[in-house]
Structure formats: structure tokens, C-alpha cells
Amino acid sequence: MSTASEGTRHGLSAVLHRHPRLRLSLLIGPPMLWLGVAYLGALGALFITSLWGQDSFTGTVVREWNLDNFRILWESEVYRKIAFRTVGIAALVTAIDVLIAFPVALYMAKIASPRMRQVLVIAVLTPLWASYLVKAYAWRIMLSEDGVVSDLGGLLGIDTPGYGLVAVVITLAYLWLPFMILPIYAGLERLPDSILEASMDLGAKTGHTVRRVVVPQVFPAVIAGSIFTFSLSLGDYITVRIVGGANQMLGNVVYDNVGAANNLPFAAAVATIPVVIMLVYLGAARRTGALENV
Amino acid sequence: MTPRHLRWPRIVAACAALTLTAACGTTSSDDKASDGGFKAPDLPMLQKLGDPEGEVNILAWPGYAEDGSTDPKVDWVTDFEKESGCQVNVKYFGTSDEAVSLMKTGEYDVVSASGDASLRLIAGGDVEPVNTDLVPNYADVFDFLKDRDWNSVDGQMYGIPHGWGANLLMYRTDEVTPAPTSWGAVFDTDSPYKGKVTAYDSPIYIADAALYLMKHEPDLGIENPYSLDQDQLDAAVDLLKDQRGLISEYWSDYLKEVQAFTTGDSVIGTTWQVIASVAKGEDVPVEAILPEEGSTGWSDTWMVSSKSDHKTCAYLWLDHIISPEANDAVAEYFGEAPANAKACDIATEGFCDEYKAADADFAAQIWYWTTPIEQCLDGRTDVKCTDYGDWTQAWTEIKG
Amino acid sequence: MSSPLSPSATWSPGFRIVLRVVTGLALVVIYAPLLLVVVNSFNASQTFAWPPTDLTLDWWRKAADSAGAREAVKVSVEVAALATIFALVLGTMAAMALQRYRFFGRDAVSLLIILPIALPGIVTGIALNNAFRTIFGLELGFLTIVIAHATFCIVTVFNNVIARLRRMGLNLEEASADLGASTFTTFRLVTFPMMRSALLAGGLLAFALSFDEIIVTTFTAGAREQTLPIWIFNNLFRPNQAPVVNVVAVVLILLSIIPIWVSQKLAGATEGLAGR
Numbered sequence: 001m002s003t004a005s006e007g008t009r010h011g012l013s014a015v016l017h018r019h020p021r022l023r024l025s026l027l028i029g030p031p032m033l034w035l036g037v038a039y040l041g042a043l044g045a046l047f048i049t050s051l052w053g054q055d056s057f058t059g060t061v062v063r064e065w066n067l068d069n070f071r072i073l074w075e076s077e078v079y080r081k082i083a084f085r086t087v088g089i090a091a092l093v094t095a096i097d098v099l100i101a102f103p104v105a106l107y108m109a110k111i112a113s114p115r116m117r118q119v120l121v122i123a124v125l126t127p128l129w130a131s132y133l134v135k136a137y138a139w140r141i142m143l144s145e146d147g148v149v150s151d152l153g154g155l156l157g158i159d160t161p162g163y164g165l166v167a168v169v170i171t172l173a174y175l176w177l178p179f180m181i182l183p184i185y186a187g188l189e190r191l192p193d194s195i196l197e198a199s200m201d202l203g204a205k206t207g208h209t210v211r212r213v214v215v216p217q218v219f220p221a222v223i224a225g226s227i228f229t230f231s232l233s234l235g236d237y238i239t240v241r242i243v244g245g246a247n248q249m250l251g252n253v254v255y256d257n258v259g260a261a262n263n264l265p266f267a268a269a270v271a272t273i274p275v276v277i278m279l280v281y282l283g284a285a286r287r288t289g290a291l292e293n294v
Numbered sequence: 295m296t297p298r299h300l301r302w303p304r305i306v307a308a309c310a311a312l313t314l315t316a317a318c319g320t321t322s323s324d325d326k327a328s329d330g331g332f333k334a335p336d337l338p339m340l341q342k343l344g345d346p347e348g349e350v351n352i353l354a355w356p357g358y359a360e361d362g363s364t365d366p367k368v369d370w371v372t373d374f375e376k377e378s379g380c381q382v383n384v385k386y387f388g389t390s391d392e393a394v395s396l397m398k399t400g401e402y403d404v405v406s407a408s409g410d411a412s413l414r415l416i417a418g419g420d421v422e423p424v425n426t427d428l429v430p431n432y433a434d435v436f437d438f439l440k441d442r443d444w445n446s447v448d449g450q451m452y453g454i455p456h457g458w459g460a461n462l463l464m465y466r467t468d469e470v471t472p473a474p475t476s477w478g479a480v481f482d483t484d485s486p487y488k489g490k491v492t493a494y495d496s497p498i499y500i501a502d503a504a505l506y507l508m509k510h511e512p513d514l515g516i517e518n519p520y521s522l523d524q525d526q527l528d529a530a531v532d533l534l535k536d537q538r539g540l541i542s543e544y545w546s547d548y549l550k551e552v553q554a555f556t557t558g559d560s561v562i563g564t565t566w567q568v569i570a571s572v573a574k575g576e577d578v579p580v581e582a583i584l585p586e587e588g589s590t591g592w593s594d595t596w597m598v599s600s601k602s603d604h605k606t607c608a609y610l611w612l613d614h615i616i617s618p619e620a621n622d623a624v625a626e627y628f629g630e631a632p633a634n635a636k637a638c639d640i641a642t643e644g645f646c647d648e649y650k651a652a653d654a655d656f657a658a659q660i661w662y663w664t665t666p667i668e669q670c671l672d673g674r675t676d677v678k679c680t681d682y683g684d685w686t687q688a689w690t691e692i693k694g
Numbered sequence: 695m696s697s698p699l700s701p702s703a704t705w706s707p708g709f710r711i712v713l714r715v716v717t718g719l720a721l722v723v724i725y726a727p728l729l730l731v732v733v734n735s736f737n738a739s740q741t742f743a744w745p746p747t748d749l750t751l752d753w754w755r756k757a758a759d760s761a762g763a764r765e766a767v768k769v770s771v772e773v774a775a776l777a778t779i780f781a782l783v784l785g786t787m788a789a790m791a792l793q794r795y796r797f798f799g800r801d802a803v804s805l806l807i808i809l810p811i812a813l814p815g816i817v818t819g820i821a822l823n824n825a826f827r828t829i830f831g832l833e834l835g836f837l838t839i840v841i842a843h844a845t846f847c848i849v850t851v852f853n854n855v856i857a858r859l860r861r862m863g864l865n866l867e868e869a870s871a872d873l874g875a876s877t878f879t880t881f882r883l884v885t886f887p888m889m890r891s892a893l894l895a896g897g898l899l900a901f902a903l904s905f906d907e908i909i910v911t912t913f914t915a916g917a918r919e920q921t922l923p924i925w926i927f928n929n930l931f932r933p934n935q936a937p938v939v940n941v942v943a944v945v946l947i948l949l950s951i952i953p954i955w956v957s958q959k960l961a962g963a964t965e966g967l968a969g970r
Contacts, residue, residue, distance in 0.1 A: 010876055013876030013877040013878055013879075014876075016877045017871070017876075017877055020795065023795075023877075024791055024795045024797060027787045027788070027790050027791035028787070028788065028791040028792075028797075028803070030783075030784060030787060031784040031785075031787055031788040031791075031807070031848065032803070034784060034844075034845065034848075035806050035807060035809075035810070035845065035848070036806060038825070038841070038845070039806075039809070039810060039818075039821075039822075039845055040806070041825060041829065042821040042822050042824065042825030042826075042829075043813075043817075043821045045821070045824055045825050045828070045829060046817070046820060046821040046824055046825075049824065054683075060398075060418060072687075076687075076691070078690060078691045078694060079690075081694065082690075082694075100716075100720055103712075103713050103716040103717065103720075104716065104717045104720050106713060107713040107714060107716070107717045108717070110705070111705060111710055111713060111714075118958050120717070121954075121958060122951065122954050122955060122958060123721060123724075123725075124724075125902075125954050126947060126950055126951055126954060127724055127725070127728060127947075128902050128906065128950075129902060129905070129906065129946055129947060129949075129950030129954075130728055130731065130943055130946060130947045130950075131906055131922070131923060131926050131939075131942075131943050131946065132906055132908055132923065133908065133923065133926050133927055133930055133939075134731055134926065134930075134939060134940065134943040135727055135728075135731075137742075137930060138727035138728070138730045138731050138734075139727055140553070141553070141730060141734070141742050141744055142726070142727060142730060144553070144554075144557035144558075144559055144744070145557040145558040145559050146557055146558065146744065147557065147744050148726070148730070148744070162489075162542070162559060163542065163543050163559060174723070174724075174727070177720075177724065205706070206705055206706040206708075206709040207709075227808075227812055228811070231811070231812050231813065231814055232814070232815075234814050235813075235814015235815055235816045235817060235909070236814075236909075237816060237909075238908065238909070241495075241546070242550075244543070245541070245542055245543040246538060246541040246542070246543050246544055246693060247693070248690070248693050248694075251814065251816050253690060254816050254817070254820070255816060256391075256686065256689075256690070257686070258395065258820050263683065263686070264820070264824065267820065268820070271814075271816070271817045271820065274813070274814045274817065275813055275814075275817055278812050278813055278814070281812075282805065282808065282809075282812055286801070286805070291804060291805070291808060356928060362761075366759060383918050385916075386928050399827060399834070401833065401834070401916060547930075549930065549936055553742065556739075556743050557743075557744070572740065575740075576739055576740060576743060
């Protein structure tokens with residue numbers, strides 16, 4: 001290392017040390033350029049398109065400002081129905097995932113031995129690597145007329161739900177489960193045992209401790225996980241085509257209009273619905289401190 | 295945290311800056327399409343072949359351009375690459391709609407367009423007329439595939455026919471008795487197979503309902519299932535909304551349909567011959583028939599992009615793909631009737647009979663997928679017909 | 695951090711049994727479809743008829759021959775690696791900026807980082823597709839896929855690093871500066887080693903996210919490049935090829951255990967998966 005370069009580096013380092021604002025802008029600059037300009041710009045461009053029209057035959061965008069797309073969305077009952085259905089599915093999927101993930105994460109974080117914990121973490125993470133499509137198709141096979149679910153259900157006297165909204169909820173809940181387990185597990189891990197001991201010492205029974213101590217502490221992590229499951233379900237169009245039977249969700253409407261009548265303006269208008277919903281959700285989640293747990 | 299009154303002005307400024315950038319983007323059409331009429335833009339046709347450019351980008355239905363990467367024995371691309379010197383890059387699409395939007399990017403040189411995509415590509419100026427003199431194998435193509443509504447405009451061919459197939463009615467022979475003879479079997483609201491009927495997942499399926507109404511409700515005056523005015527479209531939509539209660543699922547990839555028939559989740563519905571063949575090959579008891587009303591079908595056309603930089607390679611590919619050897623290979627692999635009459639001379643025993651390749655009468659009973667346009671395809675000038683955009687919105691409402 | 699001494703004192707035995715059972719059931723449900731995939735990779739039926747009447751190794755042979763699958767895996771690995779690197783760099787920079795400095799729009803920035811992953815993939819996909827083609831004039835291909843993936847991977851790195859930075863505090867770095875080390879040396883010898891496990895955890899999650907991503911990729915990949923999910927999507931379509939997809943999936947699952955196990959070892963037993 002020559003003295004000259006050392007000197008330059010030292011000089012540069014000194015400059016940086018004395019000017020925190022310079023350090024900040026060097027640090028925040030590139031990410032902001034990438035996210036702020038490229039990503040936000042792309043979103044902006046998309047939503048501008050929703051205010052334009054389309055020559056429905058050739059599919060080229062006609063740059064005339066109008067609110068026709070939104071008017072159609074507002075007036076047609078079918079889009080409202082689809083939107084409510086999609087939000088309902090997303091909420092149900094989130095609820096199911098929380099109900100399953102919480103006990104599993106609690107076991108992993110607080111009760112399992114360290115060895116077991118490692119095994120369980122690997123066990124939970126591994127399915128993330130099996131392709132989404134392959135897993136969805138596996139459920140399609142399992143839910144078919146003479147598939148696994150039907151056979152098992154036969155023992156209990158119930159039939160397979162077949163392909164439909166129930167199947168969509170089951171499959172989506174399955175697919176996003178690891179995304180809910182991980183943040184809750186991380187949150188529980190951070191919870192010091194001493195607090196739990198203190199609660200027990202003060203005479204609280206297990207159920208009480210869980211309800212009054214664990215849950216409130218872990219709540220932001222649960223919300224963080226729910227951001228994933230909710231958002232992923234809101235925009236999904238692939239699972240419903242595989243196990244959803246004759247149904248459609250918001251994602252399908254967007255997808256069909258981007259590919260189909262090549263109607264990017266209308267697709268962009270439909271896309272505003274999940275975006276608005278998620279922005280509202282994120283705004284609410286921010287207050288719970290969940291965004292740091294994502 | 296910065297006080298609120300300082301935050302908002304800056305946010306607005308940022309948004310305004312982004313808006314300006316965004317407004318510069320997004321292509322638009324410079325010439326608005328003519329109102330209510332179908333006009334093919336005036337694009338020049340290639341007059342003669344030059345030197346191969348070394349590359350050709352193909353947009354194809356899955357299975358149309360096999361190069362051995364999925365199955366080493368299935369390959370009609372590698373030979374072409376060696377002979378012509380044109381490196382082939384293939385992108386697959388799942389529906390005609392995808393094909394149309396992908397062609398707009400200008401990244402592809404040739405596309406295998408079905409009839410419900412071809413006219414839209416022509417009108418959008420995305421494809422140019424094809425000079426059939428530069429494609430020697432065109433001469434051997436079955437006559438009933440030439441100069442049709444979906445591949446030509448005013449006598450000018452816009453592509454080379456690839457192959458064709460009909461949308462048949464398939465049913466489980468062990469579950470559906472008596473054997474159906476009419477499309478009414480999938481539209482009957484009192485059907486005993488409620489919840490197990492399947493249909494094709496695309497707005498173009500509306501034409502199937504229109505075909506049924508054409509034969510069973512002549513008062514509606516439907517002459518061409520792709521040429522529907524608003525009242526006729528409404529009637530078809532009502533029929534399909536009633537059908538929705540019978541549907542197990544709408545299929546768009548054919549493996550889904552084979553699976554559904556294998557497990558019994560679907561027992562009756564629209565199909566392609568290849569699906570029936572695969573199912574039979576797996577010992578699933580099915581039968582596929584052409585019902586008494588006739589049926590819709592599809593005929594694919596290879597078209598050349600107007601923005602292509604590799605037109606010579608594109609034409610070389612066109613000639614190659616409908617050569618008897620390649621055309622037969624594709625037809626047998628994909629499961630459709632070949633376009634080249636000479637392909638039947640070398641095809642596997644019984645293949646052309648099974649797919650009725652040379653049967654012009656059978657072919658005549660088929661209403662091939664054509665894009666609905668405002669200008670009525672049946673020649674009516676007193677009304678405006680509904681176009682594909684209307685059909686797409688109707689389709690969303692039908693599925694509900 | 696759980697102390698090894700207390701578990702038995704804290705929870706009632708009944709509660710522990712319930713949790714154990716629930717976890718066991720959950721694992722069964724999680725792995726049942728994967729087991730199905732494994733069985734189906736040997737299923738002689740092209741259409742996955744269940745239960746399989748005949749078993750065969752044909753599909754494994756075909757998969758071994760499939761150049762398309764191998765190429766797709768290569769592309770996916772390359773894309774994921776590059777996207778992860780970008781995400782690591784940008785995520786760390788953003789985390790350091792947000793955790794250590796106060797400035798206008800701090801909250802907005804953290805919201806912005808989450809946005810790509812919080813908004814539905816299809817919205818991100820069509821927005822980026824439109825932007826790439828019309829505003830930036832880029833041709834869709836390898837680069838556009840990497841850019842798209844890095845965009846939503848930044849958040850996983852960001853969150854892990856910022857949590858670690860919060861725990862770390864500034865003391866050690868100040869001490870290092872007091873001892874005469876330059877900014878860069880401090881980063882290299884003090885900050886970076888302490889962040890390592892957070893980077894590893896964030897990077898691994900970013901890699902996994904990118905590797906299996908299908909929706910955004912569908913809109914940002916061009917004619918020439920096929921990532922593994924795209925290849926699977928194209929082949930799940932076709933009866934002759936679908937069973938090969940199962941084989942590829944099984945191989946992936948088996949192979950993936952390696953990086954996960956390795957990262958666990960590196961992170962240490964008490965650190966936990968999030969490295970926080």
C-alpha cells in the first residue's frame with residue numbers, strides 16, 4: 001500500500017468524518033435513486049395510464065385524459081363483487097395463517113430445545129424452495145375428486161371441497177405459511193424469558209401469560225407477517241386459476257386486461273384497488289411498529 | 295419528524311416531478327384507428343429475400359417450435375438452424391391475448407397467431423402482408439385454408455397457414471349417459487352434471503354460445519357467431535351466465551382439462567382433439583364428438599412482424615415450418631390437422647384420418663376463431679357489432 | 695434468546711403438549727404436498743393420476759437430459775445471486791442511513807423500501823414492464839429481471855441489518871475512531887463483522903425470494919431468458935413435460951437443504967434464524 005493512496009483514503013475518510021450530511025447522502029443516494037426514481041416513477045407512469053383510454057381493437061393507448069376506466073369500475077357491480085371477494089379471501093388466509101403460525105412459532109422459540117429449534121427452522125424454511133407452481137399443482141391433485149383430501153375426508157364423513165374458493169383459501173394459506181412463521185418466530189425470540197418467568201412468579205397461569213404478556217409483545221411481528229400474507233393474496237392470480245374452479249380474483253382481472261384486450265389503462269385502473277388497500281393497511285401497520293419486523 | 299406543514303409541499307413537488315417523467319413514457323397511437331371500420335394499415339410486403347440475418351425470434355404456442363430441449367427426439371428447429379444459419383429464439387405464450395401484447399413490443403420476428411389474434415395484429419400494424427411467392431411450400435397448403443377471413447384482407451394474405459383443429463365436445467363415457475349429440479348438453483340448466491361441466495377460459499368462448507343460439511334461436515338473427523350486435527351479445531351472455539352455475543372450472547391449459555377428466559372433477563365440456571387423445575392414452579374412458587350444431591375451431595397462421603430486423607430468416611422459417619416433414623412433426627406432436635397436404639403422405643398411419651386433415655366438408659362445418667370487430671363480419675351495415683373489448687368485459691361479468 | 699434453564703418452569707405441561715401436537719400436525723400438512731410431488735415424480739401417468747398405478751424412472755432420466763431445465767436453473771441462480779448482491783449493498787446502505795441519521799422523509803423512505811414487496815406482484819410487474827419498455831427504452835432480458843428482483847429484495851436485507859444496527863449501537867465504532875481508524879477501516883474491521891450474520895440471513899431470504907419469484911418475472915423477462923419458475927410455468931402446461939417438472943422440484947427441495955443448513959451453522963445455534 002503506497003503512501004499516496006493511504007493518504008488519499010485518509011483524507012477522504014477525514015472529509016467523510018467531518019461532514020455527516022455528505023455521508024448520509026452517499027449512503028441514501030443509490031437506494032433512493034433505485035427505489036425512488038425507478039420504482040416510484042414506474043408506479044406513477046402506470047397510474048397515469050389509468051387516466052387514459054385505449055383503442056379497443058388495436059390495443060394501442062390513446063392519450064386522452066378521462067375517468068372512464070374508473071367510472072366503469074364504479075358502476076359495474078361485478079368489479080365490486082370481485083374486490084370484496086378478494087379482500088375477504090386475503091383476510092381469511094391471514095387469519096388462518098396467524099392461527100397456525102403462532103403456536104408453531106411459540107413452540108419453536110420458547111419450548112423446543114436448541115437442537116430441535118435448528119431442525120424446525122430448517123423444516124419450515126425448506127418448502128420455500130419448492131416452486132410455488134409445483135406446490136399449487138400438488139394441492140390441485142390433493143383436492144381432486146379421488147385425491148388425498150377426499151380419501152381422508154371419507155374417514156370423517158366429509159367430502160373434498162373440490163376446486164373453488166375454499167380450495168383457494170386452503171392453498172394460499174399453505175403457500176404463505178412460512179412467511180408468517182418467520183417474523184413471529186423472530187419476534188418471539190426477542191422476547192426475554194425473564195418477562196415470562198416474572199409473569200409466572202406473579203401467579204399468572206399459562207393461558208393468562210400468553211394472552212396478556214406474549215401476544216401484545218409479539219403483535220407487531222404478527223402484523224408484519226400479515227402484510228405479506230395479505231398482499232400476496234390480494235394480487236394473486238395463479239393459484240385461483242389452478243385450484244379456484246370457475247372463480248376469479250382481482251389479480252385475474254388485472255392480468256386478463258393486460259394480456260387480453262390489451263387494455264393497460266383499464267388494468268392500471270383495476271390495479272389501483274389493491275394498491276390503495278395496501279397503502280391503507282401499511283399506514284395502519286406503521287402505528288403498531290410492525291414495519292420494523294418485516 | 296418534520297412538521298406536517300413542511301412535508302406536504304415537498305411531497306407534491308416530488309409527485310409533480312414524477313408525473314412529468316411518467317407522462318413522457320407509455321407509447322400511444324399516432325393515428326387513431328378509423329371509427330367503426332377495419333382498415334389494414336398500408337405496409338409494404340417483402341419483395342425478395344436477402345441474406346439470412348443470423349437470428350430469428352419466434353413467438354409461438356407451446357409445442358410449435360421444439361428444438362430438442364424438452365425432448366431430444368422432438369426437434370425440427372436444429373436442422374433449420376444449420377441449413378439457414380438463423381439462430382432460433384423461442385418465446386411461448388398461453389393465450390392469443392398474450393401473443394398480441396407481446397407482438398407490440400416489436401421484439402419478435404414471427405408469431406403463430408390464431409384467428410382471434412391475427413386481425414388485431416393486422417389492424418394494429420404489428421404484422422405486414424406476406425409475399426406467398428417467397429414461400430415455396432405455400433403451394434401445397436390445403437386450399438380451404440387460403441384466403442380466409444382471419445388470415446387475409448381483400449385477397450392479400452397476411453400469413454402462412456400452420457394447422458387447424460376443432461373445439462369438440464368431450465365426455466366421460468362411464469359417467470355421461472346417454473351419449474350427448476348436441477351442445478345443449480353443456481348449456482342445459484337442469485343438467486344432471488351440474489358442477490362438472492367445463493368450458494374454455496377465454497372471451498372467445500362467447501362464440502360457442504352464439505353458435506348454439508344461431509341454431510336453436512333463429513329469431514335472434516345470428517349469421518356468424520363472431521359477428522354479434524349488442525342484443526345478440528346480450529343473449530349469448532345470458533346463456534353463459536346460466537351456464538356458470540354448471541361449471542366446475544374454466545380451463546386454459548390442456549393439462550388441467552386432462553387431469554379434471556381423469557379425476558372426474560369434470561365429466562363433459564369443450565375440448566381439443568389432443569386432450570381427448572392424451573386422456574385416452576392414459577386409459578381414461580372419454581369420447582370426443584362434433585355435435586350436430588357444428589362447432590368453433592382455430593386455425594393458426596404464421597405472421598411476420600412489421601418491425602422485424604430479420605425478415606429473410608423469418609421467411610425461411612415460414613417455409614421450413616410448413617414443409618411436409620416439419621408440418622407433420624408439429625401436427626403429430628401438438629395434436630392438430632396439418633396445413634400442408636403432403637404432410638399426410640408421410641404422417642403416421644391413421645393420423646390424418648383421426649384429425650380429418652383432408653376432410654374439407656368437416657373443415658367447412660367449423661367456425662374458426664376470428665376476432666370480433668365493430669364492422670360486422672357477416673356483412674351487415676345497419677348495425678355496429680360488438681368488438682373484442684366488449685367481449686372481454688362481458689367475459690369478466692359472466693365469470694362473476 | 696431463551697435461557698436453557700427455564701422452559702420447564704414457565705409453561706404448564708398441558709400447554710406444551712398442545713403446542714407440540716399442533717406443531718407436529720402443521721409439519722405434516724406442510725410436507726404432505728411435497729411428499730406428493732416426490733411420489734409423482736415416479737408416477738408413470740403423464741397427468742398425475744392418483745393413486746399412481748405404475749412407477750417409473752423415466753421422468754428422472756428425461757430430467758437429466760433436459761437442457762432447458764439446466765439452463766433455467768443456471769439463469770435463476772445467476773439472477774438471484776446478482777439481485778441478492780444489489781440488495782445487500784443497497785439494503786445495508788439504506789439501513790445505515792436510516793438508523794444513524796435523522797433527516798426529512800425518514801419514515802417515507804422506510805415505507806418506500808417496503809413498498810415493492812407490500813404491493814401485489816402483478817402491480818409491480820406491469821408497472822416495471824411499462825417503465826422499462828416506454829420510459830427507459832430497455833429491452834426486456836437478464837438485466838431487467840435482476841433490477842426487478844433486487845427492487846423487492848432490498849427490504850429483507852434492510853430489515854435484518856437495521857435490527858442488528860439497533861442492537862449494536864455506536865459505541866464500538868466510536869471507540870474504533872478514537873483509536874485512530876479511518877471511516878473505511880472501522881467499517882471493514884468493526885461494523886461489517888458484527889453485521890455479518892444479519893447480512894447472511896437477509897441475503898439468504900432475498901435469494902430464496904428471487905429464486906422462486908414468478909409473477910414479477912413474467913412481466914420483466916424477455917424472449918431469451920427463462921428463469922426456473924418461468925420454465926416450470928411453460929412446462930406444467932404440456933402433458934409430455936409436466937412430470938419432468940416434478941423431478942426438478944424434488945431436486946430443488948433436496949438441494950436447498952444445503953444452503954439452509956449451512957447458514958444455520960454459520961449463524962450459530964443461539965442466534966436464531968433472523969440473525970437479529
